Amino acid sequence: MSAVRFDYTGERVLVTGAAGLIGRALVRRFADAGAAVLAVDVDAGGLAVHDGDPRVATMPGDLAREDVADAVFARVARDGGLDVLVNNAAMTGLRTPFIDIDAGVWDAVIAANLRSAYLLSVRAVRHWRDAGRGGTIVSLSSPGGSRAHEDQSAYDVTKAGIEALSRAIAVELGGLGIRANCIAPASVGGEVRPATDLPAGRTTAPEEVADAALFLASPAASQLNGHVLRVDGGLHARLRTDPSEERRRESEDAGPRR
Structure with a gap:
């Protein structure tokens, strides 16, 4: 996929979940647009994918x-500040019927997906407030933020929470020039394939999600705040989907799904 053209020269971007499929695309797109990127992930080994790129610094750690x-924001301060925070870190693979989820599993998903976004977002907005300047947060949500997946109740709750968090930041801090928006992608895989349950007829490339993030973080989206941008091939617009097709595709796809 060819990159959408945005200029982030001189800007500093923090991307979480940077070792995953979408995270790698986010880091690459922002770096290609001229940004200095700090890539963070709990998977220290996975961050090696960014080794050798002088535009990208890496930092392992559990963001919950x-x-x-x-420590992440101490490094942000040392590196000269922050312009864009992208909350992408998430535990995506767990599928358990709600009736079978124990409290430990529930808490782990909430911590990985929602607590991490809160901890980084609150530090980012304090950083911008104290510097007397604005900034932008882009958080990864999911169709599950507004509609339920099968056997992913904890995940869906975190995504609804991230959307609510973004709205709260927009309402409380928009007057300071701080914006917070979400992207809700669907059926993201490493390889674009046909998908009969999506009106677009195909799955979503991670680069398409990253391009949406570049747009939301840019001046082109300056009047978007508290918004959810659905990069889902029309999934949310459709009244019913074919769950058997969705499950079949998930079983074939080794990559994470939103």
């Missing part, structure tokens, strides 16, 4: 921990 969030 306050001390790790503090």
Whole structure:
């Protein structure tokens, strides 16, 4: 997929979940647009995919921990500040019927997906407030933020929470020039394939999600705040989908799905 042209020269971008499929595309697109990117992920080995790119610095850590969030923003301060935060870190693979979820599993999903976004977002907005300047947060949601997946109740709750968090930031801090928006992608895989359950007829490339993030973080989206941008091939517009097709495709796809 050819990149959408945005200029982030001189800007500093923090991307979480940077070792995953969407995270790698986010880091690459922002770096290609001229940004200096700090790529963070709990998977230290996975961050090696960014080795050798002088535009990208990496930092491993569990972003659901306050001390790790503090360390990330200490580095942000040392590196000259922050312009864009992209909350992409998430635990996506767990599929358990709600009736079978124990509290430990529930808490782990909430921590990985929602607590991490809160810890970084609150530090970002404090950083911008204290610097007397604005900034932009882009968070990854999902169709599950507004509609239920089968056997993913904890995941869906976190995505609805991320959308609510973005609206709260927009309402409370928009007057300071701080924007917070979400992307809700559907059926993201490493290879674009036919998909009969999506009106577009195909799955979503991770680069298409990253291009949406570049748009939302740019001046072209300056009047978008508290918004959910659905990069889903028309999935949300359709009244009913074919769950058997969705499950079949998921079983074939080794990559994470939103």
